[in-house]
Every structure is written in C-alpha cells, then in structure tokens.
Amino acid sequence: MQRYIKLYITLLSLILTATSACKKAQVAVDEGDEIISPTTGTRSEFTLDSIFLYAKQVYLWNDVLPSYAEFNPRQKYAGVGSDITTFRKELFDISQLKINAATGTPYELPVYFENPKYSNLQVGKRVAGSTAGITSPNTAVLANKVIISGNIPVAYLALASFPSISNSKVALDQAFSGFAAAKPTVMVIDLRSNGGGYLETAEYVADLIVPTSLNGKVMYREVFNPSMQNGTAKILKHQPYLDANGKTVIYNGRMATMADVDYTIGGNTYTFHKKGTLQTIQSVYFIISGNTASASEMLISSLKPYFEVKLIGEKTYGKPVGFFGINIDQYSVYLSSFLIQNANGWSGYFTGMQPDVAVKGTVDPVLGDPNESCLSAALQLINGAKKQSINHTATTSRITACNIELSMKNEAESIMVENRLRLKK
Structure with a gap:
C-alpha cells in the first residue's frame, strides 16, 4: 500500500x-x-x-x-x-x-x-466519518401502547426510523417508561417502514429493551476489511477526523485524520448498557417488510442471541453493512465499509431476513390496532396459535406487504452511518 x-x-x-x-x-x-x-x-x-x-x-x-x-x-x-x-x-x-x-x-x-x-455517491460534501447522509425524519416513535391480549400485556412500539439520538431520546424514554409500568414479558416492534438511520439510536432502543443482566454482553460488532483493521489504509489521512460537534481534533500534536481511527474488531465492538427501567421482556416480535433495512435489521440481529425473536410480515431489505462519508472533490462517497455481526458472529442476511409468519397487510394500516393484519398475526402467535393456523386475511381489497409504501430507491434514506468512530489509543 x-x-x-x-x-x-x-x-x-x-x-x-x-x-x-x-x-x-x-x-x-x-x-x-x-x-x-x-x-x-x-x-x-x-x-x-x-x-x-x-x-x-x-x-x-x-x-x-x-x-x-x-x-x-x-x-x-x-x-x-x-x-x-x-x-x-x-x-x-x-x-x-x-x-x-x-x-x-x-x-x-x-x-x-x-x-x-448499498454503496452510493451523492453531490455535495459531507462531514467525513460523522453523521452524514441521513435523510430520515426526526420522529422516531410513530405509535406506542400496551395491549392486553389473552391476559398477556404486550408492549407495542412502531418506529419510523432511527434519527439522531438528540431527536429521539425523549420520545423513546417516555414510551418505555409507560411500558415498564405494565411489566410486559412480550414486545412487538413495528419496523415495517423503518429504513434505518443512526446506529447509536438503534443501539439505544436495544438498551431500553434488555434487562440489566445483559450489561457488558456483546450487542454487535463492526468488522472492517483487513487493510482497515491493520492500519494500512493510508489514503484516509486525506480525510479529516471531526468530533461530534464537527470540530477538528488534535492527535499526537497534529490534526487527526480518518487514518488515525481504530478500525480493529475490538475497537468496534459494542456492548449492552441498560437504559430505563423496563426489566421484564422475554420475547420480541418484529413486524417487517421490504422497507425494513440497515439499522433496523441490526436491532433484530442484535437481540436474536438473547431473546425469543419472531418475525411477522415480509422479507426485509437485507443490509448488514455500514458506512462513513468520504469527500472526493464536490461529492460524498459512501462505500460499503464494515460488516455488522451479532454476538454469535451472524451477518448472513444480505438477501433479507425471512419472516417466521408471512403476512399481507393493508396499504394504510392503523398502527397499534389489534385487528390490523400484521399486528393481529403477531398477537395470535404470542397467544400460542400455530403458524399454519394464523388468520391474516387483509380487511380491505387493497393489499400490499406489511408495508407503508416507502421507496427504497433513494439509498440515502437507509444509510447505516457510524458517527462514533474512535481514534487509536
């Protein structure tokens, strides 16, 4: 090199x-x-x-x-x-x-x-290595409620995307505070329209779900190529390293660059750190679609080693990779830069995660309605129905996947950006 x-x-x-x-x-x-x-x-x-x-x-x-x-x-x-x-x-x-x-x-x-x-190129410079490229809305929580189904309290949460944590924390904390009071053992997370966003926000949601007993356990790892891991990707010295406020950082007596970042597996392993007071969740059911991608898939993958996880809806997009922005002239380039692996080393969903129960839903579902096709199927499964016997006939003649008709054509909307890259010690 x-x-x-x-x-x-x-x-x-x-x-x-x-x-x-x-x-x-x-x-x-x-x-x-x-x-x-x-x-x-x-x-x-x-x-x-x-x-x-x-x-x-x-x-x-x-x-x-x-x-x-x-x-x-x-x-x-x-x-x-x-x-x-x-x-x-x-x-x-x-x-x-x-x-x-x-x-x-x-x-x-x-x-x-x-x-x-996955990879894409956009007009306009971005902040290399930071929160560039996210166009998801600032609203994370679309709906939240506790549903009593067959005497089982079920926490239901619909997430539109994973905006920056500063735009998400208050709403997420309020939702989970309400859940904690009901002490549910089962949670349904509706990700059918969630194309991803900031990894730190998806990680925060995971920390709200898990019990304190998982503190310190591996949530996921970001795995870069060998050149990045062993520090021979010298071209990155032409990309400035900026802190969370977009400011340059002094490193070893000079301005830090992206070549100074720790790209080792150990330096990019993220663990659980319990947030909030909810301690009772044992099973998590996800409502998914072809629009479920990136950081939302990371959330699903990260919980699989520790919970009973079931998927309802249609196959997800399939995006176990992430990015940081690279400025080239007047363009921002997002090369697939790291692989997302869960605690078991699993990342094999490039073609999408298949649902445990395939369901068709209405075009404009009423989120949180127990009679809505996808949520109804989840509740039937929670209450012990066998997959083959679940009734998931749509209630209108207009049918689509458990899907809110969002386009995946603009990849900028589903970039899984890592904005917490750390300098070598």
Whole structure:
C-alpha cells in the first residue's frame, strides 16, 4: 500500500485546486517501476482515480479489486456521459465484483437499474466519518401502547426510523417508561417502514429493551476489511477526523485524520448498557417488510442471541453493512465499509431476513390496532396459535406487504452511518 502514498498526495492536491485543463500525462511510479496513475489530467479524471483508489483500501470487499492499471478508470469511462453519471457508473462496476457464494450473484446486486444495493455517491460534501447522509425524519416513535391480549400485556412500539439520538431520546424514554409500568414479558416492534438511520439510536432502543443482566454482553460488532483493521489504509489521512460537534481534533500534536481511527474488531465492538427501567421482556416480535433495512435489521440481529425473536410480515431489505462519508472533490462517497455481526458472529442476511409468519397487510394500516393484519398475526402467535393456523386475511381489497409504501430507491434514506468512530489509543 505504501506505493500509493505519493500518488494520493499529488492527486488530492490537484483536486483541491480544481484543475480542469488537460495536461501532458506524467505518471507516478513505485520502486518496481509499476505505473500507478497519471499525476496530471482533468478534474473529472482525478475524481475517477480517487473513487477507485479509495475503494482499493476502504471498500469492505477490496480483496477482489484489480490494480489501478488493470481497472484503468480514465479509459474505461471516457465519454460515458455527464460527470455524475460517469462517477456513479464507476462505483456501480466496482460494487459488482464481489460475488456472494451463497447466491452466485454480487453482494451489491442492484434493486433497480445500475445502482448498487448499498454503496452510493451523492453531490455535495459531507462531514467525513460523522453523521452524514441521513435523510430520515426526526420522529422516531410513530405509535406506542400496551395491549392486553389473552391476559398477556404486550408492549407495542412502531418506529419510523432511527434519527439522531438528540431527536429521539425523549420520545423513546417516555414510551418505555409507560411500558415498564405494565411489566410486559412480550414486545412487538413495528419496523415495517423503518429504513434505518443512526446506529447509536438503534443501539439505544436495544438498551431500553434488555434487562440489566445483559450489561457488558456483546450487542454487535463492526468488522472492517483487513487493510482497515491493520492500519494500512493510508489514503484516509486525506480525510479529516471531526468530533461530534464537527470540530477538528488534535492527535499526537497534529490534526487527526480518518487514518488515525481504530478500525480493529475490538475497537468496534459494542456492548449492552441498560437504559430505563423496563426489566421484564422475554420475547420480541418484529413486524417487517421490504422497507425494513440497515439499522433496523441490526436491532433484530442484535437481540436474536438473547431473546425469543419472531418475525411477522415480509422479507426485509437485507443490509448488514455500514458506512462513513468520504469527500472526493464536490461529492460524498459512501462505500460499503464494515460488516455488522451479532454476538454469535451472524451477518448472513444480505438477501433479507425471512419472516417466521408471512403476512399481507393493508396499504394504510392503523398502527397499534389489534385487528390490523400484521399486528393481529403477531398477537395470535404470542397467544400460542400455530403458524399454519394464523388468520391474516387483509380487511380491505387493497393489499400490499406489511408495508407503508416507502421507496427504497433513494439509498440515502437507509444509510447505516457510524458517527462514533474512535481514534487509536
């Protein structure tokens, strides 16, 4: 990896000066006289170079990426179209190289046209390594109530998304305070419209659910590629490290960069720390759909090793990966950067989590209504009904998945961003 450092310095400085004139090509050469990348060119050419070179070190599946010379982005994407079209085409091609052996298809097989399932590129700079890219609403709690079903108190909570913890904590605390008073042993969490958001908020919800006895137990781990873990992703020194307030940080007598972050598994293992007073939950039932993704799937996965967990509805989106923003010229690039694993090391839901009970629901469900198809199926299961005998016929002629018709086409809405990356000690 050291052979790329000289190139990066030249490349990034040229991008910052926004060079747009084409010059006679020169090349950066390593000790073995291997051509790495031109050191002159147009602004667009340097952006093409940067997308590939960042992926070469940061991308979760960088092991399958060829050399720069073999990939040759400048030639490969010459004349493709507008800049943004060209850059997104390059990112798409990079994302299709790693094949999932279980399916025989790429991990980032697109859900529509040529758009990677996970990675994406947006116009406009973001704060590298922070809370960039979240467009989910500021309201986390859509509905909450305690339902008495067959003499069993059931805590019901519908979550729209996982906004920042500052926008979520009060509403979540109030909901769980009400639950604690009823001492339910069963909880139904409605995630049918929850496309994800901030990991710290999903983690806070998990901490509200679990009993004190789970304190210190592993909730989940973020697993980066080997280059990131062993500190050889040197290109990240061109990305500033900012604190939670967007301020630069002094590290070893200089401004910290994203290359100074601890990307080891140990440094990115998150454990339970009980919040609130609810101590009685033993089983958790999730209402899910194809819109259930990212941080909401992490919540499900994290609870599986410790609770009886059941899924009702339709298969989830399938997104066990997360990101941090990388600024390249005037763009923000979100490369799939880490894998989410639960305490058992499980992360195998790239194609989605299958429901235990498949249910069709109404287009506009009344959240918290025991007669609504998905919640009714959950309550029947809680009360001992066998899966085959559950009555989940929709109450209207307009039927969809247990789903509130949210589009997954805008991946910015379901980015699982980690905003708590920590510097090496």
